[in-house]
Amino acid sequence: MKSRSVPLREVYVWELPVRIYHWINALCILALCITGYIIGNPIAVMKGTEAYQNFWFGNVRFIHFVAAFLFFFNFVFRTYWGFVGNEYSRWYNFIPLKKSQWIEILEVIKVDVLQVKHKQIDSIGHNSLASFIYFITFLMFLLQCLTGFGMYAAMSTSYLPQLFAWFVPFLGGDIAVRQIHHILMWAFILFAIVHVYLVFYHDYIERRGITSSMIGGWKFIEEDVALRNDDSATSTSPKKGKK
Amino acid sequence: MEKRPSYYQEVKGKGIARRDFLKFCTTMAAFLGLEANGAGQIANALQTKPRLPVIWFHFQECTCCSESFIRSSHPLVADIVLNKISLDYQETLMAASGFQAEEAYQAVMKKYPGQYIVMVEGSIPTENEAYCCIGGRSALQILEEAVANCMAVVAWGNCASSGCVQAASPNPTGAKPVHEVISGKPVVNVQGCPPIADVMAGVVVHLLTFGRIPQLDSLGRPKAFYSRRVHDTCYRRASFDAGLFVESFDDEGAKRGYCLYKMGCKGPVTYNSCGIIKWNDGVSYPIQSGHPCIGCSEKGFWDNGPFYQHLPSVAGFGIETTADKIGLGLGVLTAAGMAAHAITTNIRKHKEITNEPETNLKES
Ligand code: HEM
Ligand code: SF4
Ligand code: SF4
Numbered sequence: 001m002k003s004r005s006v007p008l009r010e011v012y013v014w015e016l017p018v019r020i021y022h023w024i025n026a027l028c029i030l031a032l033c034i035t036g037y038i039i040g041n042p043i044a045v046m047k048g049t050e051a052y053q054n055f056w057f058g059n060v061r062f063i064h065f066v067a068a069f070l071f072f073f074n075f076v077f078r079t080y081w082g083f084v085g086n087e088y089s090r091w092y093n094f095i096p097l098k099k100s101q102w103i104e105i106l107e108v109i110k111v112d113v114l115q116v117k118h119k120q121i122d123s124i125g126h127n128s129l130a131s132f133i134y135f136i137t138f139l140m141f142l143l144q145c146l147t148g149f150g151m152y153a154a155m156s157t158s159y160l161p162q163l164f165a166w167f168v169p170f171l172g173g174d175i176a177v178r179q180i181h182h183i184l185m186w187a188f189i190l191f192a193i194v195h196v197y198l199v200f201y202h203d204y205i206e207r208r209g210i211t212s213s214m215i216g217g218w219k220f221i222e223e224d225v226a227l228r229n230d231d232s233a234t235s236t237s238p239k240k241g242k243k
Numbered sequence: 244m245e246k247r248p249s250y251y252q253e254v255k256g257k258g259i260a261r262r263d264f265l266k267f268c269t270t271m272a273a274f275l276g277l278e279a280n281g282a283g284q285i286a287n288a289l290q291t292k293p294r295l296p297v298i299w300f301h302f303q304e305c306t307c308c309s310e311s312f313i314r315s316s317h318p319l320v321a322d323i324v325l326n327k328i329s330l331d332y333q334e335t336l337m338a339a340s341g342f343q344a345e346e347a348y349q350a351v352m353k354k355y356p357g358q359y360i361v362m363v364e365g366s367i368p369t370e371n372e373a374y375c376c377i378g379g380r381s382a383l384q385i386l387e388e389a390v391a392n393c394m395a396v397v398a399w400g401n402c403a404s405s406g407c408v409q410a411a412s413p414n415p416t417g418a419k420p421v422h423e424v425i426s427g428k429p430v431v432n433v434q435g436c437p438p439i440a441d442v443m444a445g446v447v448v449h450l451l452t453f454g455r456i457p458q459l460d461s462l463g464r465p466k467a468f469y470s471r472r473v474h475d476t477c478y479r480r481a482s483f484d485a486g487l488f489v490e491s492f493d494d495e496g497a498k499r500g501y502c503l504y505k506m507g508c509k510g511p512v513t514y515n516s517c518g519i520i521k522w523n524d525g526v527s528y529p530i531q532s533g534h535p536c537i538g539c540s541e542k543g544f545w546d547n548g549p550f551y552q553h554l555p556s557v558a559g560f561g562i563e564t565t566a567d568k569i570g571l572g573l574g575v576l577t578a579a580g581m582a583a584h585a586i587t588t589n590i591r592k593h594k595e596i597t598n599e600p601e602t603n604l605k606e607s
Contacts (some may be wrong), residue, residue: 040554041567044488044505047495057486113584115591120355154472154514155309169461174512175470175538179555179566190577197581201588207596240590 007223009122013088014217021078028071029188035064036185056239068148069160075141088125094135098126104128112201118208124221124229129197133191140187147171147181247293250451251286264289274445274520275457288452295451296359297349298389299333302375302382303409303418304365307437308399308405309335310532314523315440348389356392361449362573363396363403363421366410383424395456396421396430397446404432404463411545412558422463429456432463434515434540435490441520442468462515462542473536474510476518479503492533503530506552509538 014022038060046054082091096102108129110117121127126134149164151174156162171177202210213219221229251264265286272281301309339347349505351359363386368374372381390396398421401407409418422430433446449457459463474480482488482502489496489503503507511534517528530536535551538544547555554565589596 008286037513042486042505044490045494046485046487048499049485049487051481051485051487054485054487058484060486061484115587118592118594155475166461172543173462173541174514175509175541175543175555178512179547182554183566183570185556186566186573189570190573192403193574193577194581195583205588205592 008220009223009226010218011221011226012086012217013213013219015086015089015215017077017081018085018089018212019217021074021081024070024074025078028067029192031067032064032071033185033188033192034239035060035067036182040182040185065152068145068152071141072145072149075138075145079138088178093125094131094138096132105132120222120225122225122229122238124219124226137191140184140191144181144184144188147177147184150177151181170216214217249292250291250294251290253294270441270450271445274441274467275449279457284566285448285452289448295447296355297333297362298351298359298393299362300364300382300385300389301333301335302363302365302367302402303416304400304402306335306364308364308402308443309333311437311440312443313440315444315476315570352389352392358393358542359393361386361389361393361396362399364399366402366406366416366418366420368381368416369424370415374416386421386425390425390428390538391426395450396425396428397450398422398430398432398463399443400438401434401544402434404434405542407436408545411543430463431456431459431515432467434462434464436539438540439468439516439520439522441556442516460514464540468516469514469517469540471514472511472515473513473515473530474508476516477510477530478518497526497533500533503533503535505553506535507537507549507553509544509547510536510537513538513541513544515540539541541607 002175042057042060046056073202079091081089082094087093096105104123105128107117107119108121108127111119111121114127146164146167149161150167150171153161153165153168154174168174168177171180199211202208205218209218209220254264255261265282268286268289269282269342271285271543275281337344337347343402365375365382367386369383372383375382377385398404402409402418403421405420406414408416409416410420420432422432431446433443435442437603442465445468446457449465457467460466460469462469474483477483477560479500479502481505482500485494487499487501488505489501490505491497492506504511508530510530517530517536521528521531537549541547546558549556549562552565554567555571556562556564557566
């Protein structure tokens with residue numbers, strides 16, 4: 001048996017609401033990409049029948065819209081959680097306003113992207129580069145909701161979609177809105193591929209349990225790193241991080 | 244001020260029966276979505292109100308709006324607007340020419356300040372004003388002068404509403420729609436290439452009956468005619484929801500009248516009344532004749548082609564390149580990048596992977 005003993009601490013990083021959010025979001029995006037792709041490129045599977053006998057395209061669109069509503073409210077919830085959740089889920093992690101965040105972004109690029117430097121990145125939640133990318137995906141979520149509900153407003157009289165109706169004239173018309181909505185699908189797909197790859201990558205070289213952390217919420221963090229983070233958290237923020 | 248005859252007086256003189264006149268009023272009330280007494284209001288207005296003075300300009304355009312107009316379903320429409328009503332100045336149709344013509348429209352501006360309507364067909368060049376001159380003056384100068392004292396402006400068709408083909412990339416004349424070059428007056432964008440004649444008539448009747456412009460959507464189009472997509476009123480919609488699509492113009496689906504979505508139909512992104520009012524006295528409209536909608540009442544529809552393809556090509560990537568092709572290409576690049584990264588990881592992060600730097604590694 002090959003084993004080693006290292007001082008590790010288990011750190012509770014992702015609270016249950018964050019984990020639920022994550023998986024609902026993942027499933028919604030999967031459903032929205034698949035149904036969205038079909039809406040953009042339907043296959044003419046049926047021939048020689050009459051319209052009243054079928055409704056498959058209507059169903060595909062229905063799934064898209066149901067997933068869209070779920071996706072939207074889930075996203076609203078996560079935004080709210082960014083103000084009330086634990087220190088790893090707070091909004092300020094995602095927007096690099098502090099110099100220390102930019103320094104870490106450069107570090108991550110050197111360590112994980114270019115691989116010219118070898119050390120552990122201290123962040124226990126997302127590292128600063130990952131956080132910043134997630135911030136960009138939040139903007140993508142927003143734009144996808146604006147374009148999606150903007151289009152949806154034309155076929156609905158209900159209150160929520162009408163709130164987005166202004167976005168269509170803002171872009172000059174439905175043609176542009178639809179095109180942007182379609183292009184963004186590819187941004188989602190590319191993000192998802194790279195996201196999954198990087199989770200594997202980090203687990204492969206760091207073994208902090210990043211994959212299972214989105215299931216159970218806990219990560220294994222080297223003792224010294226965990227304590228150092230705890231100290232700095234105490235010294236910089238007036239409210240002590242709940243641990 | 245001289246006494247102007249009402250519309251009804253004018254058409255009666257032409258031998259139009261009262262019955263036909265009332266039919267027209269009822270149709271218009273229905274098109275405009277007025278309440279039950281709307282027909283009466285219209286009839287009343289057409290009988291009592293003096294005709295609206297109108298100046299109708301042709302700038303950078305093809306006259307298809309005028310052509311559409313004179314083919315409107317009810318003889319009264321063309322009659323009312325073209326012969327009688329108004330056209331104190333209309334470059335294509337007026338008898339006068341040269342100085343006489345110029346005088347005619349100068350006279351309207353002097354005689355009816357704040358009461359006349361300016362109707363515009365065509366876009367206005369801004370790259371070089373000389374691209375469109377009439378009587379030695381540029382389109383912009385003429386328009387600005389005429390608009391200064393008018394009651395409202397009606398922009399006919401896609402050219403005047405959003406630039407149409409002249410404003411398509413690369414827009415050599417710097418063509419601009421009316422609402423972008425003037426300010427301070429209400430502009431009604433009667434979209435389409437051309438707009439449906441009955442829609443044009445509806446706008447005129449509304450102006451006359453109520454003395455103000457109809458309710459507009461956020462792109463300046465009258466809500467009564469442009470609040471629904473062609474797709475929402477299309478009789479092929481059942482095929483769309485059923486997933487029955489035409490894939491080529493001579494396939495089985497085309498014969499059965501399936502949905503034209505895969506042939507590039509822009510009905511889902513186009514706001515117009517084609518599915519309801521239809522064309523040529525309600526005979527048909529493009530989709531009914533088997534051709535996909537090309538989105539002629541939407542801004543920039545020329546640049547969102549090709550017409551026979553659902554997804555527009557992406558600017559700067561060539562005519563055949565859609566977002567899907569680019570997306571797929573980027574996907575392949577990403578996969579290659581990840582493969583390269585995975586390989587270098589196994590080499591450069593070897594120590595991390597095998598735990599070599601650790602001292603407390605135990606093998607047994
Ligand atoms: C991950 C998020 C999403 C993705 C990847 C996505 C993808 C797509 C794609 C590719 C299309 C086809 C566009 C085309 O015709 O070429 C589409 C259509 C559409 N999407 Fe989404 N979408 C997403 C979220 C949403 C949301 C949040 C809404 C909000 C209601 C929405 C509403 C719509 C509507 C209304 C259509 C047009 C369907 C039709 O008229 O047939 N989408 N979507
Ligand atoms: S033919 Fe065009 S407008 Fe009609 S249902 Fe199909 S996509 Fe919609
Ligand atoms: S069907 Fe579409 S392209 Fe054809 S006239 Fe109507 S709006 Fe224009």
